[in-house]
Amino acid sequence: MIDLRSDTITKPTDAMRKAIYEAEVGDDVFGEDPTVNRLQEMVASMLGKQKAIYVSSGTMGNLLAIKANTNPGDEVILDAQSHIFYYEAAGTAAICGVQLNLVNGKRGSITKEQVEEKIRDLGNPHFPVTSLVSVENTHNRWGGVVIPIDEIKRIRELADERGLKMHMDGARLLNAQVASGISAGEFAKYFDTVAICFSKGLGAPMGSMIAADAETIDRVRRARKMIGGGQRQVGIAAAAALYAIENNVDRLVDDHDNAKRLAKALSILPGVEVNPDEVDTNIVYFDVTKSPMSAIDVMVKMSEQGVLMLPLDENRVRVVTHLGVDGNDIDKAIEAFSEVFTE
Numbered sequence: 645m646i647d648l649r650s651d652t653i654t655k656p657t658d659a660m661r662k663a664i665y666e667a668e669v670g671d672d673v674f675g676e677d678p679t680v681n682r683l684q685e686m687v688a689s690m691l692g693k694q695k696a697i698y699v700s701s702g703t704m705g706n707l708l709a710i711k712a713n714t715n716p717g718d719e720v721i722l723d724a725q726s727h728i729f730y731y732e733a734a735g736t737a738a739i740c741g742v743q744l745n746l747v748n749g750k751r752g753s754i755t756k757e758q759v760e761e762k763i764r765d766l767g768n769p770h771f772p773v774t775s776l777v778s779v780e781n782t783h784n785r786w787g788g789v790v791i792p793i794d795e796i797k798r799i800r801e802l803a804d805e806r807g808l809k810m811h812m813d814g815a816r817l818l819n820a821q822v823a824s825g826i827s828a829g830e831f832a833k834y835f836d837t838v839a840i841c842f843s844k845g846l847g848a849p850m851g852s853m854i855a856a857d858a859e860t861i862d863r864v865r866r867a868r869k870m871i872g873g874g875q876r877q878v879g880i881a882a883a884a885a886l887y888a889i890e891n892n893v894d895r896l897v898d899d900h901d902n903a904k905r906l907a908k909a910l911s912i913l914p915g916v917e918v919n920p921d922e923v924d925t926n927i928v929y930f931d932v933t934k935s936p937m938s939a940i941d942v943m944v945k946m947s948e949q950g951v952l953m954l955p956l957d958e959n960r961v962r963v964v965t966h967l968g969v970d971g972n973d974i975d976k977a978i979e980a981f982s983e984v985f986t987e
């Protein structure tokens with residue numbers, strides 16, 4: 645099976661498993677896991693922050709960063725298609741006690757003006773306190789879009805003027821780095837907290853990290869304990885993440901090339917709508933409204949050809965490239981697509 649459902653489905657390679665096997669470990673709740681400590685230092689330095697802290701998932705990273713940046717009753721401004729809004733089980737409401745104020749960004753990129761319009765008047769006691777802006781980079785539901793750094797800088801200026809914090813859901817920040825040539829550290833500079841994931845394109849089985857100043861990381865550590873996220877010999881997982889950062893970043897360019905190639909091939913098939921120029925990284929969404937098939941029909945027919953993908957809604961299908969698929973797999977997937985859409 646050629647599995648294009650997600651970049652989270654990768655399995656650790658032999659070399660990664662060897663790194664896991666050989667990991668030196670200790671009790672991370674005591675701060676004594678040398679592998680976790682090494683990973684935290686490496687990520688903090690990569691993102692230009694004082695400290696970083698290991699958390700078990702991207703969802704936990706966003707949740708704890710938002711908790712550390714807000715008080716219950718506050719409001720957070722973010723794009724309406726954000727992962728935090730769509731797919732994180734309303735943890736921000738249930739656990740942080742904050743309300744989300746959604747903005748319809750342009751392909752996931754919200755503008756300074758849109759944020760400005762949403763900031764509440766602090767003098768009016770009817771309103772919640774706006775305390776945080778969150779940006780997703782790359783943007784999942786907009787098809788792996790890299791958020792333009794110039795707009796991020798403009799939002800940062802506004803945030804500084806109005807006393808807001810900024811969080812980046814950088815689950816795929818290294819895809820943004822590889823695609824744009826702008827370093828993860830340069831993107832991170834404009835944010836108070838940054839969450840990155842090792843379990844997406846980087847190919848580790850688990851784990852995420854939040855980077856921020858030391859005081860914020862202390863608040864995250866307490867919140868992590870509160871929700872049961874303090875783990876013991878978690879160097880086992882950190883070793884895989886270290887391996888991923890050291891070995892699997894540069895190769896993301898292959899995933900991006902494969903995604904672009906898939907999008908180009910799809911764009912010339914009857915009934916398929918996709919703009920390959922809008923494929924920045926490793927996620928491709930295509931629309932089948934003009935085909936006689938629904939997204940589910942496409943998924944079923946393609947799975948009969950040995951290619952897996954995810955229907956997103958009635959007419960939209962998602963395919964994602966990752967280190968578990970190579971150029972030959974993409975050739976086969978393209979062949980299968982052309983059979984399914986021209987039969």
Ligand SMILES: Cc1ncc(COP(=O)(O)O)c(C=O)c1O
Pocket residue numbers: 652700701702703704706727728780782783784813815816841843
């Ligand atoms: C942009 C983004 N943020 C956060 C997450 C959550 O990560 P996890 O599944 O590790 O909780 C995902 C998962 O795909 C994601 O795409």
